[in-house]
Amino acid sequence: MLHDYFGREFRYLRLSVTDxxxxxxxxxxxxxxxxxxxRKSGGFLRLDEIRNIAAAFAEAGTRKIRxxxxxxxxxxxxxxxxxxxxxxxxxxxxxxxxxxxKLPERIESWVEAGLDGLNLSIDSLDPSIFQAITGHHRLQxxxxxxDRASALGLDSIKVNVVMMRTYNGNQIDQFxxxxxxxxxxxxxxxxxxxxxxxxxxxxxxxxxxxIKQRLLGxxxxxxxxSKDAGPAQEFDHPDYQGRIGLIMPYxxxxxxxCNRLRISATGKLHLCLFSEKGIDLRQLLQREDQKDELIxxxxxxxxxxxxxxxxxxxxxxxxxxxxxxxx
Numbered sequence: 625m626l627h628d629y630f631g632r633e634f635r636y637l638r639l640s641v642t643d644x645x646x647x648x649x650x651x652x653x654x655x656x657x658x659x660x661x662x663r664k665s666g667g668f669l670r671l672d673e674i675r676n677i678a679a680a681f682a683e684a685g686t687r688k689i690r691x692x693x694x695x696x697x698x699x700x701x702x703x704x705x706x707x708x709x710x711x712x713x714x715x716x717x718x719x720x721x722x723x724x725x726k727l728p729e730r731i732e733s734w735v736e737a738g739l740d741g742l743n744l745s746i747d748s749l750d751p752s753i754f755q756a757i758t759g760h761h762r763l764q765x766x767x768x769x770x771d772r773a774s775a776l777g778l779d780s781i782k783v784n785v786v787m788m789r790t791y792n793g794n795q796i797d798q799f800x801x802x803x804x805x806x807x808x809x810x811x812x813x814x815x816x817x818x819x820x821x822x823x824x825x826x827x828x829x830x831x832x833x834x835i836k837q838r839l840l841g842x843x844x845x846x847x848x849x850s851k852d853a854g855p856a857q858e859f860d861h862p863d864y865q866g867r868i869g870l871i872m873p874y875x876x877x878x879x880x881x882c883n884r885l886r887i888s889a890t891g892k893l894h895l896c897l898f899s900e901k902g903i904d905l906r907q908l909l910q911r912e913d914q915k916d917e918l919i920x921x922x923x924x925x926x927x928x929x930x931x932x933x934x935x936x937x938x939x940x941x942x943x944x945x946x947x948x949x950x951x
Contacts, residue, residue, distance in 0.1 A: 625685035626885070626922060628929040635852045636688045636884040637681050640950045641705055642668050643889050645695040647723045648759035649747070651786055651815055651824065652946045656759070657694070668889045671701060673909040675708045677887055680918045682714030688852040690743075691720045692950025694889065697730060703737040710738030717852065719743065719780065721950060725762070727769025732776060741780030742773050748785075748792045749802055757791055770808070781808040782869070786815055787835075788828040796835065803866035811856050811869035819940050832872035839868060855881065879932045885922075886949050893922060897949055898933040898940055 626634040648656040669677070678689060689709050696702055710718045719741030720734065727744070734742075746766055748754040754763040773781055787793060796812075803810045814832045817825040836857070840846075844859040847867070855878065856869035872878060886894040891909055892902025903925050908918040933939070 626681075626919075626926060628926045630929075630931055632880075632882050632929075633685070634883055634885050634926075635686055636690070636854070637677075637686050638690045638692050638884055638886045638950055639674070639677065639709075640692045640694065640887065640889040641674070641696050641702070642699055643694040643947055643949075644698050645693055645723070645947045646698060646725055647695065649723075649745075649786075650757055650791070651788060651821065651828070654824075657947070668699075669887075669891055669909075671704055671708060673891065673906075674705055675712070676909045676912060676915065676918070677905075678709045678712040678715055679912065680915045680922075682712050683915060684919045684922070687715065688717040688719070689715055690854075690950075691718070693721075694947050694950065695723050695725065696720060697722055697725060702730075703733045706734055706737035706739050710740075717741065721745070721784070723758070724766035724769050725760075727766060728772050731769055731773050731778075735773075735776045735778060739778070741782070742778055743782045743784055744770060745784045745786075747788070748795060749798055750792075750795065753791055753795075757788075774807070783808060783810050784813055785810065786813045787830040787832070788815055789830050790828055793828075793830055796838075800864075800868075803868065804864045806866045809856075809858060809867040809869050811871060813871040814873055816873055816935065816946070817938065817940055818946060831874070832870045833875065836870055836872075839870075844868060849881070852883070854884065873933070874936050888949055893925060894949060895926065895929040896933050898935055899930075 643659055645653055645657050648654060691705060706718055709715060717740045718738055720739060721743040724744050744766060747757045751763045755761045785799060799810055812832060812835055815825055815829045839859050844861045847858045847860055856871045858867050858869045860867050886897065888894060888902050891904065891906040893905050894902045905918065908914050908921060
């Protein structure tokens with residue numbers, strides 16, 4: 625099992641397959657995608673490199689891989705990527721985080737490829753606010769995609785909501801009413817400061833602690849986390865079909881339960897979302913017989929993993945925007 629000096633074990637990999645995104649969310653890429661890192665770095669990860677990554681992490685004890693971007697669906701070979709990861713011996717769960725672009729017509733091919741879970745970003749249930757945040761008038765398309773995913777029997781469906789004071793800060797009641805009859809997990813995520821959004825962050829950050837105290841006061845109970853779960857604290861209520869999750873990176877001891885590593889779309893290992901830079905693994909991804917060498921190298925690098933992201937001190941590391949590593 626990959627581990628660090630603080631006793632944390634890493635059973636969960638967030639694997640970015642592109643940093644391209646076709647949305648322009650105000651908290652992430654307000655001016656749209658401007659990068660060209662794939663071309664500058666020899667292209668985004670190829671399918672054979674992705675297979676080798678999955679095999680090495682599975683050998684080292686990883687059981688869950690989340691496919692992220694950018695927006696992973698901009699890759700035409702996404703179903704092949706899902707299948708390759710899912711067919712890796714030892715990998716038990718393959719999930720994806722997506723903005724939902726053309727989701728109703730794409731989700732079936734992902735499920736057929738072996739997808740186990742879907743995380744969909746819906747930052748507002750108000751069509752005009754959704755458009756103001758994302759730059760797209762596609763809310764109904766995403767809601768239709770959710771219904772289709774549910775009809776296909778997808779086991780795990782989560783909706784991500786980045787809380788922003790001047791956009792959706794007054795919509796918690798609306799979200800709670802919506803999830804009352806939806807068998808999914810709705811996750812409120814604290815807005816995080818990155819290298820290019822300090823002013824936006826200062827205007828819009830909403831503490832998840834206030835939402836947590838409201839939930840507890842209204843009879844919600846905190847659920848136990850599984851070993852391969854992400855950072856969310858989850859809550860359930862006897863009167864609600866759905867759950868509520870809270871991701872609060874500014875909360876005390878947030879990093880103590882860290883169980884995930886990240887690989888960028890150009891093959892760099894990131895020990896933290898807010899690390900200063902990635903560690904290039906590309907040369908160790910070219911052949912299947914490099915698996916043991918890759919595992920040993922990653923374990924050596926983990927000896928330098930910090931105890932915390934230090935985000936609470938305003939240290940955003942090398943993360944200029946969330947699309948570069950999929951959050």
